[in-house]
Amino acid sequence: MGTTKSAISRLEAAGRHKGSAFVEVLQNCNIFNDGAWREFTERDVRDDRMLKLRHGEPMVFGAAADKGIRIVGMRPEVVTLGNGITEADLAVHDETDDALAYILSRMFWPDYPVPIGVLRRVDRPLHHQLVDDQIERARAQKGEGDLRELLFSSDTWTIS
Numbered sequence: 070m071g072t073t074k075s076a077i078s079r080l081e082a083a084g085r086h087k088g089s090a091f092v093e094v095l096q097n098c099n100i101f102n103d104g105a106w107r108e109f110t111e112r113d114v115r116d117d118r119m120l121k122l123r124h125g126e127p128m129v130f131g132a133a134a135d136k137g138i139r140i141v142g143m144r145p146e147v148v149t150l151g152n153g154i155t156e157a158d159l160a161v162h163d164e165t166d167d168a169l170a171y172i173l174s175r176m177f178w179p180d181y182p183v184p185i186g187v188l189r190r191v192d193r194p195l196h197h198q199l200v201d202d203q204i205e206r207a208r209a210q211k212g213e214g215d216l217r218e219l220l221f222s223s224d225t226w227t228i229s
Contacts, residue, residue, distance in 0.1 A: 079185070079186060079187070086190070088191070088195060095110070097110075108178060108179070109182075109183050116130070116131060116132040117130070117132055117136070117182070118182050119182050119183050119184075119185055120183065120184045122162045122173070122184055122187060124162055124190075126162060127157075127161050127162075128159050128160050128161070129150075129156060130182050134150075135150050135151070136182075137150060137154075137158075137159040138159060138160050138176075139158050140169075140172065143168070144172075145160070145172055145173075145176055145181060147181060164188070165190060165192075167189065170189035173188045
C-alpha cells in the first residue's frame with residue numbers, strides 16, 4: 070500500500086495518544102509474502118475493499134461511496150446504498166464503543182471490507198497522573214510531611 074498521507078496520519082494519531090497504542094501494519098515483503106495484501110490494497114480495488122473508519126461518521130465505503138456496513142444484532146452486514154437503504158441505516162463509527170471495536174476487529178476481506186483507522190480509543194488517566202493524585206490526597210489528609218522528622222522519629226534503630 071505504500072506510505073500514504075492517511076497511513077501517516079494513523080501512525081501520528083497513535084503516537085499522540087497518551088498511553089498505549091496498537092497499530093497493525095499489513096506490510097508486504099517481496100521475499101516472503103510478495104503480494105499478500107494485493108487483493109485489497111491495489112489502487113484499482115482498495116476503495117471497494119477497505120473501510121476507512123472516521124469517528125462519528127457512518128461506515129461508508131466503495132469507489133462510488135455506494136456501500137456501507139450496518140450492524141444486525143451483533144453481526145456486520147455489507148449493504149448497497151439505494152433501494153430504501155440510506156446512510157441513516159448504517160452503523161456510525163464510535164471509537165469508544167467496545168462492542169463495535171470487537172465486531173470491526175473480526176471483519177476481513179473477502180467477506181467484508183478491511184477496516185482501517187482507529188478501531189477503539191480508551192481515555193483513562195495515565196500512571197503519573199494517578200500517582201500525582203495519590204500524593205495530593207496523602208498531603209491533604211496528613212499534611213506536607215517532614216523528611217528530617219521522619220528519619221529521626223521513634224521508629225529508628227542504631228546499628229553497631
